[in-house]
Amino acid sequence: MRTPSHPSTDALRLPEVLHALSDPVRLEIVCALGGGSELACGHLEAPVSKSTLSHHLKVLRDAGVTRTRADGTQRLVSLRLEELEARFPGLLGCVVDGAHRPA
Amino acid sequence: MRTPSHPSTDALRLPEVLHALSDPVRLEIVCALGGGSELACGHLEAPVSKSTLSHHLKVLRDAGVTRTRADGTQRLVSLRLEELEARFPGLLGCVVDGAHRPA
DNA sequence: TCGGAAGTTCGATTCATCTAGAACTAGAAT
């Protein structure tokens, strides 16, 4: 198990990023990572099975929203803050803010 | 044919809004409406059939992104700028900017 | 009143997505 591949900043596509953020489970994950913290998959609270969580993390990674690196048996996940900010300025901040906002 | 119903500002949900924006055809529509202009369905250029376009406009409307009002045989579509700004500040601007940005 | 124009809705198809369980892989620890 090695660190999986990630798309380059130039390869980030807005529809794909928005789609990745449009699922409630994934949005929750992104919020949990919001502060820039690096978390292991297992420390993410999500109401889904292990395999489904892995799937969602792959969607986020493939869209370029998160980065995953191997650390022993764990995978540490974090947001690609700088790249996203460079490519789509302000977007992630708005989304995280909007998710925290009450209905 | 009357003006269809629209969700209230409070009812707007972020995942639904992001999903509405995550389709290339719909993103193009939103960009075309970006300046605040009010356009008839038929004046929107989209590489899809009339019924598919109607479907996409319904998704945008149901998510609260656009407003549609009847005017004779036409439907005039526009963005719900103020409401979206109140509910998810900055979001629409970031998305439209990001869509216009080159890869 | 009879068409035509502008959209919507319906039905069907095809394709993607979410979901979970089972089997698998890799590293750590005993």
Added chain:
DNA sequence: ATTCTAGTTCTAGATGAATCGAACTTCCGA
């Protein structure tokens, strides 16, 4: 080595989404 832990991948089912053509509804104009 064996076993445990942490995730991934495979397979499969159920659900949702995008697409189109055809039929329908409204309104406007000849």
